[in-house]
Amino acid sequence: MRPYQERFEPPQPKTFKTKDGEEHNLLTVKELEDMTRSELVELARKLDIQDLQRIKKQDLVFPILEAQAKAAGLNFAVGVLDVLPEGYGFLRRENMRPGPHDVYISQSQVRRFELRSGDLVAGQCRDPKDNEKYHGILKVEAVNGQDPEAIRGRRTFEKGTPIYPQERFKLEVRSTQLSTRVIDLFCPI
Known part of the structure; x- marks a missing residue:
């Protein structure tokens, strides 16, 4: 092998196969976010991701990315x-x-x-x-x-414009909660 050939990576797969044998293109975060929750759940089932009922739409993206990468090797x-x-x-x-x-x-x-x-x-x-x-x-x-x-x-944090408080947040909503009363007295927000 020539020295210049060692620097180049082998081509990475652009597709992956689900557990039922279907071939799909590797999806990006943007493509996954554009899908509906039902489409994401269907894709997650094909990728054998468990416990889908409790997962929100935005929380399905990372498990799908991980599962499709593993399916592509x-x-x-x-x-x-x-x-x-x-x-x-x-x-x-x-x-x-x-x-x-x-x-x-x-x-x-x-x-x-x-x-x-x-x-x-x-x-x-x-x-x-x-x-x-x-x-x-x-x-x-x-x-x-x-x-x-x-x-x-x-933008970096340092380039942001500071906004100073205009009104006080009153944490004490019930007189029975002493902790919020103490916070309001000693360090008002």
């Missing part, structure tokens, strides 16, 4: 992004501490989607190569539960 990762000073980042799972299950996100993806530390990122990932230690994100599927393209151009 891909891994799926969700975590909180920690961007390092060098520009690349890692998806952290527990307590934002570095660990063996972190998933690498390249500098180009961080710039392309304007990702920041603290973003909840979900996407398809690949296994580590021979000389790599971490899994790597292939495709960012969602950022903070939204389509990654829709999240672009958001």
Whole structure:
């Protein structure tokens, strides 16, 4: 194998098969959000996702993304992004501490989607190569539960306009609740 051939990834599947053998295209977060709840439930049943009666429409998107990635033979990762000073980042799972299950996100993806530390990122990932230690994100599927393209151009917190309170919130609604009365007296909101 020539050295330049090692850098290129094999083509990723664009379709997946459900448990009944039907072939479907891999769906994005935007496409899933545009579907009705009944369509999502039907797709989730085909992907063998359990306990669908209690799940809200917006909570069906991530399990479907994960199940369709597994059906296509891909891994799926969700975590909180920690961007390092060098520009690349890692998806952290527990307590934002570095660990063996972190998933690498390249500098180009961080710039392309304007990702920041603290973003909840979900996407398809690949296994580590021979000389790599971490899994790597292939495709960012969602950022903070939204389509990654829709999240672009958001303002930073520092550039926001402060709005000062105009009226006081009265927490005490019943005189029998002492805790809300104490909060109103010592630290009014």
